[in-house]
Amino acid sequence: MDKYIEMIRIRFLMMLAYRTNYYSGILIYAINIGAYYFLWSAIYGGKENIQGLSITQMTTYVAVSWMARAFYFNNIDREMATEIKDGKVAVELIKPYSYLGMKTMQGLGEGIFRLLFFSVPGMIIVAFLFPVQFSANAATWLYFELSLIFSFIINTQINLLTGITTFFLFNNDGLIRAKRVVIDLFSGLLLPISFYPFWAQHIMSYFPFQAISYIPSMIFTNGFKGQEVINALITQAVWSGLLFIPIACLWSIAKKKMVIQGG
Amino acid sequence: MFYFSIFFQYIGQYMKTRLQYRTDMVVEIISDLLFQTVNLIFILVVFGHTQSLHGWSREEIIFIYGFFLVPFAIFSSFFNIWDFNERYIVKGEMDRILTRPIHSLFQVILERIELESLFGGITGIAVMAYAASSLHLHFQWYDVFIFLLFILGGALVYAGIFIALASIGFWSDARTSIMPTIYNIGNYGRYPVDIYNNVIRYVLTWILPFAFVGVYPAAYFLGRSEWYGYAFLTPVMGIVFFVISIFLWNTGVKKYRGAGN
Numbered sequence: 307m308d309k310y311i312e313m314i315r316i317r318f319l320m321m322l323a324y325r326t327n328y329y330s331g332i333l334i335y336a337i338n339i340g341a342y343y344f345l346w347s348a349i350y351g352g353k354e355n356i357q358g359l360s361i362t363q364m365t366t367y368v369a370v371s372w373m374a375r376a377f378y379f380n381n382i383d384r385e386m387a388t389e390i391k392d393g394k395v396a397v398e399l400i401k402p403y404s405y406l407g408m409k410t411m412q413g414l415g416e417g418i419f420r421l422l423f424f425s426v427p428g429m430i431i432v433a434f435l436f437p438v439q440f441s442a443n444a445a446t447w448l449y450f451e452l453s454l455i456f457s458f459i460i461n462t463q464i465n466l467l468t469g470i471t472t473f474f475l476f477n478n479d480g481l482i483r484a485k486r487v488v489i490d491l492f493s494g495l496l497l498p499i500s501f502y503p504f505w506a507q508h509i510m511s512y513f514p515f516q517a518i519s520y521i522p523s524m525i526f527t528n529g530f531k532g533q534e535v536i537n538a539l540i541t542q543a544v545w546s547g548l549l550f551i552p553i554a555c556l557w558s559i560a561k562k563k564m565v566i567q568g569g
Numbered sequence: 570m571f572y573f574s575i576f577f578q579y580i581g582q583y584m585k586t587r588l589q590y591r592t593d594m595v596v597e598i599i600s601d602l603l604f605q606t607v608n609l610i611f612i613l614v615v616f617g618h619t620q621s622l623h624g625w626s627r628e629e630i631i632f633i634y635g636f637f638l639v640p641f642a643i644f645s646s647f648f649n650i651w652d653f654n655e656r657y658i659v660k661g662e663m664d665r666i667l668t669r670p671i672h673s674l675f676q677v678i679l680e681r682i683e684l685e686s687l688f689g690g691i692t693g694i695a696v697m698a699y700a701a702s703s704l705h706l707h708f709q710w711y712d713v714f715i716f717l718l719f720i721l722g723g724a725l726v727y728a729g730i731f732i733a734l735a736s737i738g739f740w741s742d743a744r745t746s747i748m749p750t751i752y753n754i755g756n757y758g759r760y761p762v763d764i765y766n767n768v769i770r771y772v773l774t775w776i777l778p779f780a781f782v783g784v785y786p787a788a789y790f791l792g793r794s795e796w797y798g799y800a801f802l803t804p805v806m807g808i809v810f811f812v813i814s815i816f817l818w819n820t821g822v823k824k825y826r827g828a829g830n
Contacts, residue, residue: 334750341757341769348623348764349615356618477590480597487600491607501614 309403310411317415321423332428335372336435342368343436357500363527364498366438371495371523373425378458378518380413383482386469391477399561406466406557413462441528449535453522456542461518463549464489470553473560494520498529514545575671579679587685598685605638605692608756623764629791630760632700636790637759637783638693640723645686648678648728651748654738663825674732674818706790719786719800722807726781727755729810732818739821751777759783774799781806 343365350361359367386409389395398405432438441447468485472478490496492515499507499520510516521538524530530538587594612634616627657663657677666673701708734748758779762770773780786803788796 330747331750334747334754337769337772338750338753341754341765344765344769345757345760349619351619351621351623353619475592475596477593478596480593480595480600484596484600484603487604487607491610496607496611497614501618503614503617 310407313408313411314415314418317412318419321416321419332424332431335424335428336431339365339369339372339432340435357498359498359500359527359529362437362439363529365436366440366527367498367523367529369429369432369436369438370526371519373429374454374457374519374522375495376420376425376428377417377454378461379420380416380462380465382409382413382462383465383468383485385409385412386466387472387478387482390469390472396564406553409466409469410462413465414458417458439527441526446525446528449539450522450526453525453539453542456539456546457518457522459546460514460542460549461489463546463553464514464518466553467549467556470556470560473563489515489518492516493518494523498524500529514549517542517545572671572675575675576679579682580684583682583684594685598688601686601689602692605689605696608634608759609696623761625761626704628700628704632697632704632706632791633761633783633787634759635693635696635698635700636787637723638696639690640720640727640782641755642687642689642693643720643724644727644731645689646684647682648724648731649681649683649686650677650731650735651752653677653681653735654748658738658825667822667825673822674815701790704791706792708790712790715789719789719803722804723782723786725807725811726778726803729807729812729814730755730777730779732811732814736814736817736821739825755779755782778806778810 346364346368347361350356350364354360356364386395389398395405398408429438433440464485468478468482471481475481492510492513494516495518499510499516502510521530521542525535525538609631612627612630615622616630621627622630657666663673666676669676730751731748734751737747754773754777756779757765757769758773758781761784762773762780765773770780780799781803785796785799789800
């Protein structure tokens, strides 16, 4: 266990070494959220609420989605693809730890760094500039934090799956890009799932994507109430469990199939 | 002439490497299409809840989006330098580039060419054609040339901004997260800028002039005469920003000390 915690720490320190860019990043995030705020104001155009979300809730939704994304987002799929293509993965596999576990911990180190140096200060700036509403309810915060952890797990699992496909496809930049686009759209980052037509919502409910962004953001904005929150968290927990199965299967096939192309 | 022959040789090599990983190329084109569809879905879903966006109808917004796709496709095919910092500065690849007898930027661009992105331009024209026909737009014969001029201007605006950003790498060799965020900001140029607050509008017009890649030039074809002044500034902005960025790049190259191994 110690070595995994060490992984988190090392990745965190690595990020800290390159922190200057993050300060400018916060400003750009604020502009980003600002632009969305005005876009949504124009879309609302005087309407009290759309699909049960007021304009303030919508602004909060956008801000929280992007801040949460800083935590759950990571590039471990791309890192895995590079390591597999370069042949470095062969060395990684003989080291005394689980390769996938170590990648997850690196992602976590990155996430914690962005949460502390990016999301929190970014959120404070955004709260000064735009009508964002923070819940005063301690339970909401607790549920939000819990669901954020699930978001990280599910997003990381999907990243691991994408990374493993490099073993079979050899060069999967296209797939990685496609995955990113699909997640942005179907996770509810760009649009709350409740805005979609019913048939589309129905299809999306069969995929794990909305567990990544839609659920934590809806919990934070109080878009979910009472039992809905519990159900949403259960959905997340179920997906986090289910996704272990394809990862385990693909990983064991991949290890046998491994072709080192260089290195 | 020398540059032309190098250009075509690189394209030849590029085709060879591309055809090596055929499945990936197909997936990549599909992922581009998917990306374009995502934005279209965004517009469609939003207009499921509202009639107009600050006086702009759904078809007009779709037309602007279609227009945006064309210069964007040219930009992403030929100026794919968004990971310049990581690939060339952090890994020290720039040292290799600088030993060659052609302009360093030209070479970096050739190495990172991505011709399959040009498919996006075809989608853009198709989207525009759909919107134009449902809006019953009429075009003159010279509109073709204006279109080409505006497309080129828009692509140069994009190229200028991203070359300037890549040049930052010469001064700071840290990994940067600015590029992807600016990428996102680029999307706001697709919406009518009059919906934004004046500060953002100013930024999108004069500092990061993404509005010249989407809404301003498209307004000309939509017959929105109140925007004609901005529309015709498109090629000028393209040239100005591109020249500034080349200047920044050249200054940066002189400053460059080399990092990595």
